[in-house]
Amino acid sequence: MSAYPSAEVDAVVVGSGPNGLAAAVTLARAGLRVQVLEAQDTIGGGARTLDLGLAPGVIHDICSAVHPLALASPFFDAFDVRARGVQMNLPEASYAQPMDDEPAAIAWHDAERTADGLGADAATWRATLGTLAKNQDLVVELALGDKRSVPPAVLSPHSLTIAPLFGALLGLQGTPAWNLPFRTERARALLSGVAAHAIGRIPSLGLSATSALLGTIAHGVGWPIPVGGSQAIIDALVADLRAHGGEIITGHRVRTWRDVPPARAVLLDTTAGAAAEILANRLPRSLEAQLRRFPHGNAAAKVDFVLSGPVPWRDPDVGRAGTQHLGGTRGQMAAAEAEVAAGRIPQHPVTLVSDPSIADPSRIQGGVRPLWTYAHMPAGDTTDPTELVTAQIERFAPGFRDVVVASQGISAADMARHNPSLVGGDISMGRVTMYDMIARPTARWDPYRLADTGWYLCSAATPPGPGVHGMNGWHAAQRVLRHEFGLREMPDLGPSA
């Protein structure tokens, strides 16, 4: 562990994930002296892009790869990541759902084109996701708020129609009545595939909320792939933090409060359990117990491939999407997720795939390209997922094995090796149910503030939950500025400020 400098700081952030950095930038912009302590040797948590040594020059997104939430997020809108030179390139299609016995279902960026491909469900798709996409800002404010205050847009007159539509889609897709509004298997599977960005049983309200939000953004700002990988977003945050006097110390894992220099405020970009551990016996007992009890969800196991060419999808349109959801029909996906929920490895696990080079040709180096994939697995499972994922891709892309040059599989249990917050492979820092999304990690009025200690939680373990949107860090930092520093006016985050 490297020693931290003795110079006094106003605020310390433990963890340099997107939320830790969003908080750090906000605090530094308010004029505070900020120090970030990161356990790993590399900065960025779930948004790092690294050379895994699989092929010369080929870099891999070791966690997040596709960034609808960063493009739609109010925090990143205020920070204006694109004005800082981060190119967020949009594939022609946001996501694709290949099928065994019929043409793939494709969610094009254009909602009309998507509806046109969905036959009997064209009108319903237009009336639901098409309409929501036209009102994306309202949907995003609803979904990415702190779940404790009413977002201003919700008070606008047009929210009287849009909020109930969002609620109806979310509600119906989250219950056994989920097949009612959509008649075709392709439209149903398309929605279940996008729900698979969270891990849990389907149908369920937690996953249908994910589906409604990401499905809306797919036809709104779209699902971009940053040029140079997710790290480009992190690099922009780091540059801004350093420009405002902040510093980052890597290789410094905080195990107890004693590992943190004295500061008026400390923000933890960690799991709820890690926060309880670090502050053991320094929090009110009931709060410490609640943090320890906050449940983890099931897991992802990752495989990074190097390919000699594009994935040979049976339906070529599938390759025009930035993300593929592999699982087949809605019923097949529900069965696979039920296996995972029961602690068993499914024969055909739900698998997410992205070839970043379709939006960023610079990712092809020496004629070979990276392929990002992960499969849903039971928490803590130790199986190397490479063969399961390869077989699942072969199912929809015969000949896939022939283009594989190299691969690296990481079991669910091993995911925490490169980020201690991925406990047992849980990529969401806590279970994703509707209750847990609102009451994460506790049902308290202020879920960020750890009582009167000056310590706060700012990670994905708080509302609005997982994803690279920086909102948890931003919500927490605003509370720190108000409670600990008496600042009511929030700093301008824009590039020219």
Ligand SMILES: Cc1cc2nc3c(=O)[nH]c(=O)nc-3n(C[C@H](O)[C@H](O)[C@H](O)COP(=O)(O)OP(=O)(O)OC[C@H]3O[C@@H](n4cnc5c(N)ncnc54)[C@H](O)[C@@H]3O)c2cc1C
């Ligand atoms: C495989 C995978 C794929 C994903 N795909 C996507 C995607 O495509 N799009 C998307 O939007 N989201 C995706 N996500 C989710 C997204 O990455 C996370 O929700 C997001 O990174 C959470 O940000 P965070 O800052 O809260 O935590 P993290 O990004 O996990 O960062 C936490 C940081 O804190 C550090 N840390 C933890 N404990 C300590 C400690 N005690 N001391 C010091 N440092 C500590 C960690 O090392 C880490 O750097 C994916 C996640 C995974 C794992």
